[in-house]
Amino acid sequence: MGRARAAAFLLLALLAAAAAAVEGRRQPEGGENACAKGWQCSGSRFCCDGTITDYFKAHHFEELFPRRNDSIAHAVGFWSYQAFIAAAALFEPRGFGTTGGEQMGVKEVAAFLGHVGARTSCGYFYPNPVAWGLCYNREMSPDQNYYCDDSNELYRCVEGVRYYGRGALPVYWNYNYGIIGKGINQDLLSHPELLEQNATIAFEAAIWRWMTPVKRRQPSPHDVSVGNWKPTKSDTLSKRYPGFGATMNIIYGDHICGRGFVGEMDFTLSHYQHYLDLMGVGREHSGDNLDCADQVAFNPSSENSDS
Ligand SMILES: *[C@@H]1O[C@H](CO)[C@@H](O)[C@H](O)[C@H]1NC(C)=O
């Protein structure tokens, strides 16, 4: 799968995120029940309102990612259910997987992990390609001068540090490491390797990306997943409607969307639907507007031409 194209994904998606520091904290229904439901959210006053662990158990994780320790996998033993849950717990108070009841929670987690599974898969050419998510935690053959954009003054490349793709929704380029690091309180600009050394931080970075709009007045993938987003007239004219397709539009823009039924779009969508089946909700509840084949990108790559 084209690495150069993959390289540009988050570049596009994150260029403007610095300004959009998001505080989409929404109070859950049900008030302030203090509770300590265990390691995943102890001390949180939100956890009694339902958590991801209510419907997404360790065995689900094993079923979604059964080949991640295979002999051809490249991150054997790295990814774990505990890491995902620990990272998710930081974002559950903002509604990640906890908005709108259990079925909506399952759908959001399946959608998020669908993106992750497709981006970290090594099964593109194997039978049952949807079984190979979490095979990678880093780009294997980095090129592109290690993705250093010297012109970015806010997030200058650190001497000797390389910004090739790493993580669960792979991060590329100094400025994306900078923005995301700021978002999750880790110095990823100096230590991008954290995303290939610590699975909790890798999931945190990916969920932060999921929860954070690229620009003001644009939805985050989370907003789209839970029905928080109402398309504007300009969205409608650009064929952007609420649904899984719009989450691909936000994350990959015209690298996947607006190009007809390209392989990488189908690949991502099939992970989402496969995971919905495995999590017991079923692909018949995938929702409308699943593809982005004829959507215009929220942020066209021509506007961010330094890729
Ligand atoms: C993969 O390896 C981890 C760590 O060794 C282990 O906990 C997990 O059960 C394994 N899962 C699969 C599907 O092989």
Ligand SMILES: *[C@@H]1O[C@H](CO)[C@@H](O)[C@H](O)[C@H]1NC(C)=O
């Ligand atoms: C990984 O990062 C998390 C979150 O910052 C931290 O709590 C944990 O100790 C780290 N794990 C390792 C093995 O360094």
